[in-house]
Amino acid sequence: MIFTDPLFLFVLLPITLAVFYTIAYFRGKNSALAILFIASVIFYIPFGTASAILLVLALIVNFSVAVAITYLSDSNKSRRTIYLSGQAYNLISLCYFKYKIVTVLFGPSAGFGIDIAGLAIPAGISFYTFHGAAFLADAYSREKNVSQFLGQLTSSRTVLGAFSRYGAFVSFFPQLVIGPITYISEFNPQIQSKRFLRLNPIDLAVGLGFISIGMFKKVVVADNLAPTVDIVFGAADIGAEISPIQAWIGALAYMGQLYFDFSGYSDMALGLARLFGLRLPINFFSPFKANGFIDYYRRWHMTLTRVIARFLYTPLSVAGTRYAMFNRLAPIPAHLVSLWLPMLINFQIIGLWHGALWTFVVFGLMHGFFIALETEIRASKWYKSYKKTTSPLVVGTIERAVFFLPLLLSLAMFRAESVSGGFHLYSQMFGLAFDARSLFDMKEPVLMLMGAFFIIYCCPNSVELMRRYRPAIMTYENKSYGLPILRGLWRPGWVQAGYISVLVVASLYYVSRQPPFLYQGF
Amino acid sequence: MTHATKSITSSASDLPSPQKRSLSAVRWRAARPMVMAAALLTVIYLSLAAVVIAVDPHNVYRWGPQPRIEPGNTPRDVVIDWIDVAAKDSSYDTFLVGSSVTEMYTPEYLKGILGPDAKVINLSYGGPRPRDRDLVLDQLVKSDTVKHVIVSFEWTYIRDPDVTNISFPAFLYDDDIANDLRMVNFPTIRTTFSVLGGQRFYSNDDDARYKRYVDGMYASFQRPEEMARIQREVERHRAQIGASSGRDCASFQAINEQLVPNLKALSDKGVKVDVMIPISSYAFYYVRRNDISPTLLDEMMVARRCLVNAASDIPHVSIFAFDDDPAIAGDLANFREVGHLYDPAILSNFISAITTGKGRLTRKNFPRHENAIRSAVENYQTTNTRLDMVAARSETEQAASKSSTS
Numbered sequence: 001m002i003f004t005d006p007l008f009l010f011v012l013l014p015i016t017l018a019v020f021y022t023i024a025y026f027r028g029k030n031s032a033l034a035i036l037f038i039a040s041v042i043f044y045i046p047f048g049t050a051s052a053i054l055l056v057l058a059l060i061v062n063f064s065v066a067v068a069i070t071y072l073s074d075s076n077k078s079r080r081t082i083y084l085s086g087q088a089y090n091l092i093s094l095c096y097f098k099y100k101i102v103t104v105l106f107g108p109s110a111g112f113g114i115d116i117a118g119l120a121i122p123a124g125i126s127f128y129t130f131h132g133a134a135f136l137a138d139a140y141s142r143e144k145n146v147s148q149f150l151g152q153l154t155s156s157r158t159v160l161g162a163f164s165r166y167g168a169f170v171s172f173f174p175q176l177v178i179g180p181i182t183y184i185s186e187f188n189p190q191i192q193s194k195r196f197l198r199l200n201p202i203d204l205a206v207g208l209g210f211i212s213i214g215m216f217k218k219v220v221v222a223d224n225l226a227p228t229v230d231i232v233f234g235a236a237d238i239g240a241e242i243s244p245i246q247a248w249i250g251a252l253a254y255m256g257q258l259y260f261d262f263s264g265y266s267d268m269a270l271g272l273a274r275l276f277g278l279r280l281p282i283n284f285f286s287p288f289k290a291n292g293f294i295d296y297y298r299r300w301h302m303t304l305t306r307v308i309a310r311f312l313y314t315p316l317s318v319a320g321t322r323y324a325m326f327n328r329l330a331p332i333p334a335h336l337v338s339l340w341l342p343m344l345i346n347f348q349i350i351g352l353w354h355g356a357l358w359t360f361v362v363f364g365l366m367h368g369f370f371i372a373l374e375t376e377i378r379a380s381k382w383y384k385s386y387k388k389t390t391s392p393l394v395v396g397t398i399e400r401a402v403f404f405l406p407l408l409l410s411l412a413m414f415r416a417e418s419v420s421g422g423f424h425l426y427s428q429m430f431g432l433a434f435d436a437r438s439l440f441d442m443k444e445p446v447l448m449l450m451g452a453f454f455i456i457y458c459c460p461n462s463v464e465l466m467r468r469y470r471p472a473i474m475t476y477e478n479k480s481y482g483l484p485i486l487r488g489l490w491r492p493g494w495v496q497a498g499y500i501s502v503l504v505v506a507s508l509y510y511v512s513r514q515p516p517f518l519y520q521g522f
Numbered sequence: 523m524t525h526a527t528k529s530i531t532s533s534a535s536d537l538p539s540p541q542k543r544s545l546s547a548v549r550w551r552a553a554r555p556m557v558m559a560a561a562l563l564t565v566i567y568l569s570l571a572a573v574v575i576a577v578d579p580h581n582v583y584r585w586g587p588q589p590r591i592e593p594g595n596t597p598r599d600v601v602i603d604w605i606d607v608a609a610k611d612s613s614y615d616t617f618l619v620g621s622s623v624t625e626m627y628t629p630e631y632l633k634g635i636l637g638p639d640a641k642v643i644n645l646s647y648g649g650p651r652p653r654d655r656d657l658v659l660d661q662l663v664k665s666d667t668v669k670h671v672i673v674s675f676e677w678t679y680i681r682d683p684d685v686t687n688i689s690f691p692a693f694l695y696d697d698d699i700a701n702d703l704r705m706v707n708f709p710t711i712r713t714t715f716s717v718l719g720g721q722r723f724y725s726n727d728d729d730a731r732y733k734r735y736v737d738g739m740y741a742s743f744q745r746p747e748e749m750a751r752i753q754r755e756v757e758r759h760r761a762q763i764g765a766s767s768g769r770d771c772a773s774f775q776a777i778n779e780q781l782v783p784n785l786k787a788l789s790d791k792g793v794k795v796d797v798m799i800p801i802s803s804y805a806f807y808y809v810r811r812n813d814i815s816p817t818l819l820d821e822m823m824v825a826r827r828c829l830v831n832a833a834s835d836i837p838h839v840s841i842f843a844f845d846d847d848p849a850i851a852g853d854l855a856n857f858r859e860v861g862h863l864y865d866p867a868i869l870s871n872f873i874s875a876i877t878t879g880k881g882r883l884t885r886k887n888f889p890r891h892e893n894a895i896r897s898a899v900e901n902y903q904t905t906n907t908r909l910d911m912v913a914a915r916s917e918t919e920q921a922a923s924k925s926s927t928s
Contacts, residue, residue: 006703010567046700201546201553208560227688231813240812435751439813497555504563512691512707 001046002177002516003211003268004219004507012043017275024197030161032197036276037167040176044123047177051122054097055171061089062132063166066139067159070147083140090133098125099356123520124177126353130307131170131181137311138184145188165191174272178265178519180283180303186473190278203277205492206469210271212500212507213462218264219507221452223515225257228445229415236428237421241436247428249445251412256452258411259288261518262301267462270472281473286461288407289481291399293370294378296407302475308350316342339375344368354522358419366410396481465490570714571706579713580705581607582694589717591643592725596628599647600726602654602690603710607724608643609661609668619658620646620674623800623862626736627873628729635874640670647690650676652683652776654690659784661695663791670794672876675781675829675841677802677814677861680769680821683776740858746909749854753904756808763807764900767817771828782832789838796876797833799826799843799883801868804852804895804902806860819899823892830888841883842875844868846894855908 001008016039024032045052065086072079098121139146149169150162169187190196232250235242242250266284273280287300297305320342324334344365351364377383387395409426416422463471464480468489490496578586580603590611591597591604601608608614616636618624624646632642645658655678662668678685686692693701713724742748771778788795807819815821826843833839845851850868858864863872875881883891 005701006567006571006706007700010564010571010703014564201549201557204560205553205556208556235813238813238815437751437755437809437812492552492556494555497559500556501559501563508567509708512693512704513688514701514704 001043002514002520003265003272004215005514006508006511008043009211009215012039013272013275020276021197021199029191029197030164033168033191034161034164036172037164040168040171040173043173044171044176047123048120051120051125054093054122054125055128058090058093058128058132059163059167059170062086062136062170063163065089066136066146066166067150067153067162069136070139070150071153079140083136086136087133090129090136094126094129097122121355121521126522127179127181128170128176130304131175133311134181134307135166135170135184143185145184148192149184149188172273172278174269175280178262178269178517178522179301180266180269180281180475181307182281182303186281187278196277198277200277202469202492203274205496206466206471207271207274208500209466209490209492209496210267210274210462210471212271212503214264214267214269214271215507216264216503217260217267218517219510219513221448221455222257222260222264222518223510223513224448225253225260225445225452226515228253228440228448229257231439233415233417233421233425235439236425237417239420239424240439241433242425242428242439243434243436244429244431245434246436246439246442247425247431249442249449251408251425251429252449252453253445254415255288255408255411256449256456258415258518259456260452263461265517265519270463274471279470279473281475282463283475284461285463285476285478286456286481288456289400290403291396292374292378292403293367293406294374296403297371298476299478304350304353306475308346308353312349313342313346316345340372343372343375347371354414359413359416359422362419362422363410363414366406366413370406370410567706570711571703573718574706574710574714575702577714577717579710579717580604580694581610582702582705587717587722589722589724592723594629595725595727596625596644596729597724597726598625598644598728598732599689601645602647602687603694603713604724605645605658605661605695608645609665611643612667614641614643615667615669616640616642616672617662617668617670618642618644618646618672619655619662620644620672620798621650621676621800622646622648623676624674624798626732626869631870632873635870635877636670637877646674647687649678649687649689651678651685651687651690652681652780653686654692656683656776656780656784657690657692657695659781659788662793663784663787668788668791668793670796671788672796672798672873673781673785675797675799675826677810677818677822679774679776679781679829680815680818680825681776683780685776736858736864739862740864743858744855744906744908746913749904749906749909752805752809752854752860755812756805756902756904759808759811760900762816763811763819764896765817765820767815767820767824769817769821769824771824771831774825774828777825777829777832781829782836785833785836785839789836793838795836795839797829797839797841798872798876799841799845800861801843801845801851801863801872803854803857803860804848804899805854805904807899808902809860819896823896826883827888827892830883830885834884840876840879842881843883843891844872844875844881846891846898848898851895852898852902852905854904854906 001012003009016035020032020035020039023035041052041056044055065082069079069083069086072082100121135146149165151158153159153162169182169184172182175182229250232242232246233254236247236250263284266282269283270280281303283301283303285299285302287296290296290299317338320338321334323329324338329337345368347368348361348364351360351362351367354360354363412425412429413419413422416425460480468491575583576586579589581588588610589607590613591608593613597604608617616632618627618632620627624644625648627644627646629642629644632644633640636642650658655673659671659673662671691705693704785795785797807822811818830841834841850856854860856863856865856868863869871880
């Protein structure tokens with residue numbers, strides 16, 4: 001199911017809410033979390049029965065490993081082996097089902113193994129796998145929330161209760177398919193709080209606000225930009241001649257589509273969780289307002305950035321720094337192994353995380369290169385003295401202007417159906433084929449784009465709008481850019497009720513058209 | 523890296539009971555409009571959904587008043603919602619399943635060609651794609667009254683079988699009942715209330731608008747600048763136009779897994795099926811290679827060959843094509859766009875071929891047909907007899923006026 005599906009919005013969600021708060025009132029926390037777990041599995045089943053079985057299997061394996069490593073003492077030698085086995089399961093299942101590694105290695109005729117790998121990529125596999133992996137790492141490092149979350153497992157009833165809690169944590173439907181990737185240190189304190197399970201009307205109001213804004217972003221803005229994107233990128237893939245104006249419109253339209261698709265999803269996820277009294281970590285915070293790639297990754301898919309940084313970049317960078325120190329490397333090679341190489345690997349993994357396609361490899365290389373370049377420029381004396389002597393407004397404007405083109409080009413490669421298609425689009429954007437046959441009527445896409453980019457650059461984001469109600473857990477401390485007057489605070493009331501009604505009715509106008517969220521494919 | 527978890531401070535839990543109650547009351551008061559709006563929207567949507575499903579204006583279920591399409595009406599693009607309405611209507615036995623190329627045929631016109639006994643309806647809509655075409659044919663296979671199906675075979679069959687027309691309501695015709703709530707959109711709600719108000723016949727009265735649209739398209743296409751532009755494209759791509767796509771019959775899944783099984787299923791029911799390959803101009807292959815496929819000509823020829831090999835021997839199934847005649851497909855005067863025929867006389871011949879058997883493709887005559895088209899396309903020079911005549915007349919008039927002036 002997807003969040004914008006009327007069956008979800010008007011049937012599953014209200015029923016789950018009602019049952020959750022009723023059970024919470026009469027039966028307590030464990031039963032209420034079990035309801036969330038069951039609802040999440042029901043939410044997931046439309047993605048395929050095989051995928052649902054794989055999800056439940058991943059939950060059982062990770063839960064068993066987490067329990068084992070939590071209750072075994074540090075001196076027990078098998079603790080590390082069990083932990084590594086659990087992480088190996090996560091890695092192998094990801095490689096097998098998402099990256100089709102068997103097909104890649106053995107070709108399309110390797111028998112039984114291929115038949116299973118030939119299944120469609122299970123929805124959200126990388127998200128719930130990362131969730132499970134992060135939980136295991138926390139359990140292994142004796143994060144205090146883990147043992148509190150699991151509790152004392154003295155009977156089959158307590159084990160079942162712990163499994164329900166764990167199932168609710170990992171497969172909680174607002175975050176199951178596209179994230180955010182939540183840490184147990186963010187989830188557990190909330191469910192231990194006395195306020196959890198109390199029906200707070202403000203939670204409902206904030207949640208409904210987020211859901212309506214997110215739905216509008218996805219259904220009305222992103223999905224109306226999609227046809228232009230499909231036409232232009234489809235034509236680029238077959239090497240068609242495209243007029244430069246239409247090639248730019250296509251690339252910009254994808255920027256807008258991706259932005260509003262992911263932003264819409266993120267808003268809806270925050271809103272849905274809030275209806276149940278839970279806050280999720282922020283995953284999206286006006287990324288196109290960033291002043292460079294470093295800032296961008298603190299605003300775009302922030303929970304993936306921090307997971308990759310925690311498990312990959314930081315260990316690599318530390319190992320590189322140690323290697324450079326022990327081997328007394330010269331400054332440039334030392335810089336290479338401690339900074340550049342870890343960055344390039346980090347962004348290559350981020351690129352590949354989206355799927356096993358060459359376009360993602362090129363995208364990862366581009367972003368790794370740009371980040372390394374930006375890091376060097378920002379560390380240079382020239383930049384520091386320039387920044388000191390120039391107005392912050394001028395610096396910020398120049399930085400954003402410089403950042404825009406590489407971002408646009410890298411996202412065009414990200415969307416392209418092949419690397420050659422991506423490069424062909426670049427050639428058309430900077431080409432001279434002004435007399436090429438028009439691929440689409442430009443009036444509507446241009447108007448849509450103007451509206452979309454006005455919202456992106458001139459309006460506050462939903463988290464800024466609702467910051468009075470602490471809408472989410474801060475993942476990074478981000479600056480809010482733009483005029484403060486545009487960040488008017490949102491308060492529930494009749495006017496806002498009118499707004500959400502308009503947004504929902506506008507979205508329902510397109511109810512028959514239900515394309516999936518773009519990140520669902522990753 | 524900071525990922526500070528903001529703990530939830532609960533000042534409310536420390537307050538004495540009356541204050542707690544008043545805080546709760548304040549919160550409820552503040553949130554009430556939002557909650558009420560959401561509840562109202564949910565109740566309204568679900569109530570409308572209940573009414574729509576109970577009335578069943580698209581006739582997709584077994585209940586409801588079973589509305590019909592007005593006899594003689596050509597629904598064109600709105601027919602995508604009425605496929606079951608037509609397929610379950612016993613007053614029709616002949617169905618034209620086509621595309622924008624065949625949208626202009628009215629039932630009266632078709633009757634004139636197929637005979638007065640034909641109970642015919644035109645289910646053509648713009649831009650069909652393999653998956654939605656498959657769903658339309660599936661509905662006809664299920665129909666008990668169908669006797670004759672005319673189906674057009676467009677270039678879209680070179681695409682993957684899961685490609686769907688973006689506007690087509692696939693959720694109405696698939697087997698998944700969980701997605702049926704998507705039908706509760708504004709047009710369906712309006713139709714539902716019309717049905718409740720006693721309306722039993724649907725019609726799309728856009729004949730005049732459609733004629734204006736087609737005539738406007740023809741007028742804007744029939745210009746010397748447009749022909750010059752096409753000629754430039756022809757010259758630019760002439761060297762690559764016949765390039766091999768490398769595709770074989772196994773790669774046309776939409777034909778193998780969707781169209782041919784549907785043809786067999788209809789044939790098994792004793793239904794007469796005529797597959798019509800729409801007439802595209804030879805310029806079509808040059809112009810549309812840009813946005814369909816660089817090897818469009820080869821792919822379309824291979825696709826036709828595969829269709830003829832797979833379906834021409836199926837009982838009751840016939841395949842027709844006419845674009846091997848340069849006088850038709852080579853002359854852009856006959857077209858309103860490179861892929862859309864305009865000339866009424868040719869359109870009439872196209873459909874009447876069903877009765878005469880002219881232009882029927884078989885395994886035996888297909889190689890000649892294919893070679894003729896390939897050769898005509900590869901050697902094509904933009905031709906437009908209408909514009910040539912206009913230009914000649916204009917020259918004559920100019921000459922006459924010059925001579926009279928001198």
